[in-house]
Amino acid sequence: MNEQEYLNYGRIANAITYIKEHYKDQPSLNEVAEKVSLSPFHFQRLFKEWAGVSPKKFLQYISVENAKKILDVQNSTLFDTTMEIGLSGTGRLHDLFVKIEGMTPGEYKNGGEQLIINYSYAQSPFGIVMVASTEKGLCHVAFIDDEEKAFYGLRKRFPNAKYYQRVDQSQVNALMIFANDWSHISNIKLHLKGTDFQLKVWDALLKIPMGQLSSYGKIAEQLQKPKASRAVGTAIGSNPVAFLIPCHRVIQASGNIGGYAWGNTRKTAMIGWEASK
Structure with a gap:
């Protein structure tokens, strides 16, 4: 790492620390750039190069992670959470959660209470595979050694969802890929949660x-x-x-x-x- 790269790394590290410590204030791009003595344009470009995301997106990730900690408290409300992380209203919290987590804050808090997940086990050329799906599509495929342990891992994602050990069409379409039958690949719909x-x-x-x-x-x-x-x-x-x-x-x-x-x-x-x- 040359001298300039070392200097840039230090600036981005300071910016990340500042955002983590002041996320409740929802600092603007200009504000954070000023703290590390860079122009907003240069700071935006440099931050994306080093962190892989924009400063705004990083602030959103930090806000959601802290919101999740608050929502995990039993008696917390969406309004309380919104105010605690510095957003202007529950609508912004809703939009932020959907964009970052792929679900609403209410769905996160109830642990997938309204979600129905079908799951099954099948043989593949690479061992036993667990396949799970919702009405929207395939949500989980994993190679397993222990069915009980695998189901526990699936349940941890949505502890309040309803689970049924049964095969549905989403799973059938997905498993055809192991049989060299790619004709149904366009029929495989995915229901993924991620940033x-x-x-x-x-x-x-x-x-x-x-x-x-x-x-x-x-x-x-x-x-x-x-x-x-x-x-x-x-x-x-x-x-x-x-x-x-x-x-x-x-x-x-x-x-x-x-x-x-x-x-x-x-x-x-x-x-x-x-x-x-």
């Missing part, structure tokens, strides 16, 4: 052709965030739909396989299996 950045990364993964590989750096470049390889890796690691969203097709630029949520051996097997097809 804007995560959704963009997952969308980029869907564009990697079968039998081909990409790298974390290439994905970052495709998203026009060339310095955000680490953030891309984190988003890939949060992928809730194994194989169908092909995070296994991303390896390190050095050629090393890299990490995989469902095991490096399985990732290697997937890469080889797809290459042979």
Whole structure:
């Protein structure tokens, strides 16, 4: 890291600290830029290069994370939460949650109380797979070793949802992908919860052709965030739909396989299996 990069890193670190400490005041771009002695334009560009998101988006993430902590308190209300994190009204809290979390603040607080999730287990070329779906589409695919442990992991996401162990059409369409039948791929609808950045990364993964590989750096470049390889890796690691969203097709630029949520051996097997097809 040269002297200029070190200086820029220090400025962005100070900006991140300032936003975290003053998020209740919802500081403007100009205000934060002034604190680190940069013009708003230069600060915006520099922050996106180092953090992978804009200052505004980062402030939104911080606001939502703190709102979630407040909503987790049993007797908290949406109004109390709105006031506590410095927003002007519950409408802004609603819009912020939908944009960042993919659900309303009420849905977050009730733990998916109104949500019905169907789930089932099936054999695949890479071991037993758990598939779960809502009326909107597929929400979870994971390779598992223990059914009870896998169900517990699914339940943690929406503890108050209603779960039924049954197969529906969304699951059937998804499982056809393991049988080399891609004719129903357009029928697979996804119901995903993630940040804007995560959704963009997952969308980029869907564009990697079968039998081909990409790298974390290439994905970052495709998203026009060339310095955000680490953030891309984190988003890939949060992928809730194994194989169908092909995070296994991303390896390190050095050629090393890299990490995989469902095991490096399985990732290697997937890469080889797809290459042979």
